[in-house]
Amino acid sequence: xxxxxxxxxxxxxxxxxxxxxxxxxxxxxxxxxxxxxxxxxxxxxxxxxxxxxxxxxxxxxxxxxxxxxxxxxxxxxxxxxxxxxxxxxxxxxxxxxxxxxxxxxxxxxxxxxxxx
Amino acid sequence: xxxxxxxxxxxxxxxxxxxxxxxxxxxxxxxxxxxxxxxxxxxxxxxxxxxxxxxxxxxxxxxxxxxxxxxxxxxxxxxxxxxxxxxxxxxxxxxxxxxxxxxxxxxxxxxxxxxxxxxxxxxxxxxxxxxxxxxxxxxxxxxxxxxxxxxxxxxxxxxxxxxxxxxxxxxxxxxxxxxxxxxxxxxxxxxxxxxxxxxxxxxxxxxxxxxxxxxxxxxxxxxxxxxxxxxxxxxxxxxxxxxxxxxxxxxxxxxxxxxxxxxxxxxxxxxxxxxxxxxxxxxxxxxxxxxxxxxxxxxxxxxxxxxxxxxxxxxxxxxxxxxxxxxxxxxxxxxxxxxxxxxxxxxxxxxxxxxxxxxxxxxxxxxxxxxxxxxxxxxxxxxxxxxxxxxxxxxxxxxxxxxxxxxxxxxxxxxxxxxxxxxxxxxxxxxxxxxxxxxxxxxxxx
Numbered sequence: 001x002x003x004x005x006x007x008x009x010x011x012x013x014x015x016x017x018x019x020x021x022x023x024x025x026x027x028x029x030x031x032x033x034x035x036x037x038x039x040x041x042x043x044x045x046x047x048x049x050x051x052x053x054x055x056x057x058x059x060x061x062x063x064x065x066x067x068x069x070x071x072x073x074x075x076x077x078x079x080x081x082x083x084x085x086x087x088x089x090x091x092x093x094x095x096x097x098x099x100x101x102x103x104x105x106x107x108x109x110x111x112x113x114x115x116x
Numbered sequence: 117x118x119x120x121x122x123x124x125x126x127x128x129x130x131x132x133x134x135x136x137x138x139x140x141x142x143x144x145x146x147x148x149x150x151x152x153x154x155x156x157x158x159x160x161x162x163x164x165x166x167x168x169x170x171x172x173x174x175x176x177x178x179x180x181x182x183x184x185x186x187x188x189x190x191x192x193x194x195x196x197x198x199x200x201x202x203x204x205x206x207x208x209x210x211x212x213x214x215x216x217x218x219x220x221x222x223x224x225x226x227x228x229x230x231x232x233x234x235x236x237x238x239x240x241x242x243x244x245x246x247x248x249x250x251x252x253x254x255x256x257x258x259x260x261x262x263x264x265x266x267x268x269x270x271x272x273x274x275x276x277x278x279x280x281x282x283x284x285x286x287x288x289x290x291x292x293x294x295x296x297x298x299x300x301x302x303x304x305x306x307x308x309x310x311x312x313x314x315x316x317x318x319x320x321x322x323x324x325x326x327x328x329x330x331x332x333x334x335x336x337x338x339x340x341x342x343x344x345x346x347x348x349x350x351x352x353x354x355x356x357x358x359x360x361x362x363x364x365x366x367x368x369x370x371x372x373x374x375x376x377x378x379x380x381x382x383x384x385x386x387x388x389x390x391x392x393x394x395x396x397x398x399x400x401x402x403x404x405x406x407x408x409x410x411x412x413x414x415x416x417x418x419x420x421x422x423x424x425x426x427x428x429x430x431x432x433x434x435x436x437x438x439x440x441x442x443x444x445x446x447x448x449x450x451x452x453x454x455x456x457x458x459x460x461x462x463x464x465x466x467x468x469x470x471x472x473x474x475x476x477x478x479x480x481x482x483x484x485x486x487x488x489x490x491x492x493x494x495x496x497x498x499x500x501x502x503x504x505x506x507x508x509x510x511x512x513x514x515x516x517x518x519x520x521x522x523x524x525x526x527x528x529x530x531x532x533x534x535x536x537x538x539x540x541x542x543x544x545x546x547x548x549x550x551x552x553x554x555x556x557x558x559x560x561x562x
Contacts, residue, residue, distance in 0.1 A: 045405045046346050047415060047465065048452035054346070 170366025189547025327471020393420025
């Protein structure tokens with residue numbers, strides 16, 4: 001069981017969801033978050049006052065999958081979130097973590113059956 | 117604790133006295149009232165009552181304008197202070213404010229106490245101020261001005277002013293600064309009025325006055341802690357600016373005190389100056405920072421509204437365009453360069469826009485005023501009368517100095533009673549909504 005966290009551009013949520021759907025990965029948690037990368041955010045101007053390093057809006061996806069789905073999930077996210085063929089700074093990142101335990105609240109099932 | 121009880125007893129005694137005064141008045145014969153009522157013009161009265169409502173709407177408008185520009189955690193504190201100004205100023209105006217500002221003159225400096233608790237202020241028109249509307253309508257219209265003026269100052273002290281200090285300051289400032297200046301400029305016998313200073317709708321009384329008080333307040337209260345985040349809700353600020361523009365028609369066109377050609381002129385010049393100023397600030401942003409900003413546009417519009425206020429009943433549409441353009445450019449410079457140069461924390465630019473815009477408006481009235489618009493007014497510098505500009509300059513400087521010094525002293529005195537006018541560091545970090553009012557403007561979870 002792996003826990004996949006992906007940080008992507010806000011406008012890329014729809015294509016990523018479509019790609020995940022194609023790979024039959026339906027379970028996903030989405031949140032809007034603020035963040036910045038090595039480019040140190042953007043600057044904004046309010047009444048002539050420059051706000052340097054403002055955080056940017058990002059989307060965070062969290063997906064828990066069984067091991068045989070990990071490769072497919074990563075591919076789907078990359079395909080949906082990468083800008084064009086070359087990609088662009090700010091496209092985002094994917095993190096994969098091990099899951100120690102999983103429990104379905106309704107039935108009490110645990111492990112791989114609970115995830116799917 | 118003893119002091120507090122004394123204050124309560126004082127309030128009680130004052131109200132009993134007011135009630136008795138009014139009771140005596142009611143006992144007097146009212147037979148003449150019917151004959152006098154004939155002098156009331158229904159059209160004028162209708163417009164003035166509507167105008168009073170429009171001006172009142174400006175204060176919630178200002179509240180949203182300001183609230184959108186602060187951080188989330190201070191939203192309610194701004195809204196509450198503006199709304200509380202509506203409550204407190206109404207009480208102050210009825211008890212003592214109106215009579216100090218407009219009551220029978222004492223040496224050109226202040227009104228007498230004859231109209232305390234609105235004694236003698238009834239349906240019968242007061243020919244000295246407005247001969248065709250009930251005296252109560254005039255009083256109510258002026259009340260709305262008295263409400264928004266201290267509310268403007270909130271912009272300079274936002275995010276760190278103690279609520280108790282705000283309440284005390286508002287009452288003292290309205291009594292010791294607003295009422296005298298209103299009397300000087302508008303009261304019969306007031307020395308600036310006698311001097312021939314032109315202020316159609318309150319550029320001096322409202323905007324220079326509040327603007328200078330704001331500067332004093334920003335200096336007394338001091339800078340906010342830490343890095344200051346950007347506006348938390350610009351659409352709210354834009355809604356507020358729209359309400360201000362709308363309400364300002366009552367403020368300016370209502371100041372004609374009748375439904376007539378002068379009111380229409382003030383209406384049109386107000387609109388033109390605002391439109392030009394809103395566009396001009398966006399252009400300033402575009403040129404200086406690469407993009408036109410919504411905050412710049414609405415700030416410009418407010419600067420235009422401020423600047424045209426003293427002039428709207430004395431200038432023509434072309435004059436209004438110049439005043440609008442000038443207000444944006446001058447306020448842009450004040451907000452962009454002057455504030456950063458001197459490092460005072462005029463949080464929402466109450467001085468930078470209302471003070472500076474008001475000063476420009478008062479002086480510009482001495483440049484662009486023409487008797488072809490208002491025969492009761494005067495010609496300005498560009499119409500061959502440099503003397504008027506000097507009168508405007510004198511009135512402006514007197515108001516600036518008086519408002520700044522008096523506000524500074526009042527804030528220092530208020531600080532003695534409220535153990536400082538500023539909240540402690542922890543309260544400021546937590547935000548005024550929670551620390552001053554035990555509420556939050558927004559919830560994150562349903």
